Amino acid sequence: xxxxxxxxxxLSYHYPESTHGIEAMSLEIPQGETWGLIGPNGAGKSxxxxxxxxxxxxxSGEIEIFGQSMRANxxxxxxxKRMGIVFQNADDQVxxxxxxxxxxxxxxNHGFTSDEAHDLAHEALSKVGLDGYEDRVPQHLxxxxxxxxxxxxxxxxxxxxxxxxxPTTGLDPNGREELIDILGQTRCTQIIATHDFEMxxxxxxxxxxxxxxxxxxxxxxxxxxxxxxxxxxxxLVQPPWLPYLKSIxxxxx
Amino acid sequence: MHPEIDRYAGLKSPIHSWDCGLKLPGFLLLxxxxxxxxxxxxxAVSLGLAIYFLxxxxxxxxxVFSRLKWVxxxxxxxxxxxxxxYNFGTADGGWTWKSENLVLAxxxxxxxLAITLLIFPMLGTAPFHRSMKSLQDLGVPKVLIQTxxxxxxxxxxxxxxxxxxxxxxxxxGFQPGFNRNSFKVYGNMVGMLLFTSFExxxxxxxxxxxxxxxxxxxxxxxxxxxxxxxxxxxxxxxxATILFVGDHLWLK
Numbered sequence: 422x423x424x425x426x427x428x429x430x431x432l433s434y435h436y437p438e439s440t441h442g443i444e445a446m447s448l449e450i451p452q453g454e455t456w457g458l459i460g461p462n463g464a465g466k467s468x469x470x471x472x473x474x475x476x477x478x479x480x481s482g483e484i485e486i487f488g489q490s491m492r493a494n495x496x497x498x499x500x501x502k503r504m505g506i507v508f509q510n511a512d513d514q515v516x517x518x519x520x521x522x523x524x525x526x527x528x529x530n531h532g533f534t535s536d537e538a539h540d541l542a543h544e545a546l547s548k549v550g551l552d553g554y555e556d557r558v559p560q561h562l563x564x565x566x567x568x569x570x571x572x573x574x575x576x577x578x579x580x581x582x583x584x585x586x587x588p589t590t591g592l593d594p595n596g597r598e599e600l601i602d603i604l605g606q607t608r609c610t611q612i613i614a615t616h617d618f619e620m621x622x623x624x625x626x627x628x629x630x631x632x633x634x635x636x637x638x639x640x641x642x643x644x645x646x647x648x649x650x651x652x653x654x655x656x657l658v659q660p661p662w663l664p665y666l667k668s669i670x671x672x673x674x
Numbered sequence: 675m676h677p678e679i680d681r682y683a684g685l686k687s688p689i690h691s692w693d694c695g696l697k698l699p700g701f702l703l704l705x706x707x708x709x710x711x712x713x714x715x716x717x718a719v720s721l722g723l724a725i726y727f728l729x730x731x732x733x734x735x736x737x738v739f740s741r742l743k744w745v746x747x748x749x750x751x752x753x754x755x756x757x758x759x760y761n762f763g764t765a766d767g768g769w770t771w772k773s774e775n776l777v778l779a780x781x782x783x784x785x786x787l788a789i790t791l792l793i794f795p796m797l798g799t800a801p802f803h804r805s806m807k808s809l810q811d812l813g814v815p816k817v818l819i820q821t822x823x824x825x826x827x828x829x830x831x832x833x834x835x836x837x838x839x840x841x842x843x844x845x846x847g848f849q850p851g852f853n854r855n856s857f858k859v860y861g862n863m864v865g866m867l868l869f870t871s872f873e874x875x876x877x878x879x880x881x882x883x884x885x886x887x888x889x890x891x892x893x894x895x896x897x898x899x900x901x902x903x904x905x906x907x908x909x910x911x912x913x914a915t916i917l918f919v920g921d922h923l924w925l926k
Contacts, residue, residue: 476880506884513877518680518803525894530886535894560831574885
């Protein structure tokens with residue numbers, strides 16, 4: 422049986438003056454799997470990612486990543502060295518004067534030598550198809566290119582776990598396709614919070630359906646996304662093309 | 675290099691080739707001495723030196739003067755405020771004009787101009803993040819460096835945001851004018867800009883923390899100091915000493 426990379430037990434978090442948050446959520450994500458987190462706005466998907474990255478502190482419950490509790494002293498820094506997060510808005514993630522400076526930022530902060538950081542940055546840029554973009558100014562790139570830079574900044578840290586918050590939002594069809602290819606080729610545990618059902622079908626091994634801060638159901642992408650009643654119960658709408666896909670390909674996406 | 679922030683960092687000059695770790699202390703020392711000068715002659719010489727260094731750095735004079743006008747604007751009131759004095763507690767009272775204070779205003783202006791001019795060759799001749807790294811290595815508090823770094827870098831992002839907000843306002847029929855309604859709208863716009871900036875800063879900090887940022891600047895830069903860099907530092911030290919000693923002799 423695969424080792425568990427992320428173990429969440431009875432996790433709760435509440436924002437001050439807000440009804441949104443996480444309510445007694447439990448979930449286990451095995452090593453090497455790609456999970457999709459789906460749910461309506463306010464379901465707690467982004468909050469869960471921030472909690473997993475240690476950027477928010479749980480009110481109660483436990484998060485274990487790579488077998489280490491996030492409550493233990495110094496564990497957050499140690500865990501962060503092995504994971505990365507791609508935020509919803511790429512402008513919040515790319516902040517250095519050039520693309521290369523941005524991609525090399527993580528490796529340098531995580532203690533790689535200058536030479537190693539240099540190589541890792543080039544390798545990451547190559548993986549996302551941005552060779553030759555090293556000296557470009559991130560703010561002047563297109564939305565899709567910025568998103569790919571944001572992913573490169575994370576890939577350069579050689580993470581074992583990557584969290585993505587709405588990675589396809591705001592991308593044109595080409596940019597979206599390229600991004601789905603990158604996610605599909607990335608070999609590590611991935612958690613993707615998204616509304617993009619087509620991407621989930623293409624990329625995710627498993628899906629967790631969230632609603633009102635709880636994990637309502639887990640299952641394969643097909644089990645969850647083809648269950649129209651389940652989606653509607655949880656304020657989601659099944660895209661009209663999905664049933665056709667099922668009838669054409671069976672349960673194959 | 676950022677095309678706006680590091681506009682002149684890619685030129686070639688004796689100041690560009692001077693290693694940042696030695697250039698910054700050299701210029702800072704000279705600026706410190708200029709700030710303490712009292713003699714009109716030595717202050718004028720310091721302005722001459724600043725102009726010389728500026729010319730040496732090959733930074734565009736037009737670019738410098740477009741920035742310098744704000745310093746001059748700030749200095750103009752001194753020529754009125756310093757000579758104009760109110761005589762408290764005297765029988766005749768009232769306002770008097772002390773012409774000798776005009777010289778004082780002139781000296782303050784010369785010093786301010788000299789120091790401002792020196793900032794351009796000091797910071798404009800190397801990539802900004804490298805200069806900040808050198809300041810960090812010199813022991814300047816991290817909070818101060820981070821403030822410099824993000825203020826300067828995000829200034830352009832916020833100006834862009836401001837431009838978008840103005841377009842959004844115009845698209846909904848807003849006509850800027852010199853009236854109460856316009857001021858109210860501008861007030862709201864600035865308030866919203868500050869609010870969104872604060873939120874973006876928080877998100878940005880999260881992104882940095884998740885990539886291991888702990889307040890220290892780490893960049894791919896290895897100081898490459900050759901003997902000439904040390905000679906240049908010694909030259910600055912000599913200039914600063916001559917100005918300082920000269921100023922004291924002049925006063926005597």
